[in-house]
Structure formats: C-alpha cells, structure tokens
Amino acid sequence: xxxxxxxxxxxxxxxxxxxxxxxxxxxxxxxxxxxxxxxxxxxxxxxxxxxxxxxxxxxxxxxxxxxxxxxxxxxxxxxxxxxxxxxxxxxxxxxxxxxxxxxxxxxx
Numbered sequence: 001x002x003x004x005x006x007x008x009x010x011x012x013x014x015x016x017x018x019x020x021x022x023x024x025x026x027x028x029x030x031x032x033x034x035x036x037x038x039x040x041x042x043x044x045x046x047x048x049x050x051x052x053x054x055x056x057x058x059x060x061x062x063x064x065x066x067x068x069x070x071x072x073x074x075x076x077x078x079x080x081x082x083x084x085x086x087x088x089x090x091x092x093x094x095x096x097x098x099x100x101x102x103x104x105x106x107x108x
Contacts, residue, residue: 025063025100026093033098036086060107066099 037058040046046055058066072078073087074095090098 025096025098027097027101027104029094030097030099030101033090033094034101037098037102040082057107058102059105061102063099063103066102067095070095070098 040048040055041058043055047053048055069078070087070090073080073083074090076084087095
C-alpha cells in the first residue's frame with residue numbers, strides 16, 4: 001500500500017469515527033421525552049422513599065453528565081430501580097435528546 005493511500009485510509013477512518021462519536025441532541029424531542037422525569041426530578045423538595053434521599057434537580061445540569069448518568073443506569077454501572085427501568089428503554093438518540101433539552105434549561 002502506498003504511503004498516500006495509507007494516509008488517506010487512516011484519515012477517512014478517523015473522520016468516520018470522530019464524526020459519529022457524538023450525535024447532536026434534538027431539544028424539541030428531549031422536551032417530549034422528559035415528561036416522566038418531572039414526576040420526581042421536577043417536584044420541589046421531593047425525597048425518595050427508599051433509600052431515603054433528596055431527589056436531585058436535573059434542569060440545567062451539564063449535558064455530558066446527563067448522558068453519562070443515563071448510560072450508567074442503562075448499562076447497570078449505576079444502580080437505582082426506578083432509573084434503571086427508565087433508562088433501559090431509551091435509545092442512544094433519546095439520551096442525547098434528553099441531555100440536550102435538560103442542559104438548555106436554567107438551573108432551578
């Protein structure tokens with residue numbers, strides 16, 4: 001393989017890899033998808049019954065943090081029965097959309 005052909009092949013492979021590494025989130029779709037999130041994360045002062053802790057607010061949270069957290073619940077690296085069940089049904093695009101929408105909101 002000639003040097004220029006090898007370089008072109010490696011460049012094309014790198015562009016395909018980096019181009020697909022981060023999908024853009026659709027905020028409008030994310031707004032639709034978060035309706036179930038508001039039942040816990042949107043209630044001021046809401047506390048989880050067991051184990052007992054204050055449910056975090058997610059509006060205005062960092063986009064990458066939200067992506068990592070939802071993927072963590074989806075893969076089982078993070079554990080919470082409700083969040084595991086919620087994240088299990090989400091596609092990678094759903095997660096991107098939810099994170100894009102929530103990160104665009106003002107912190108409350």
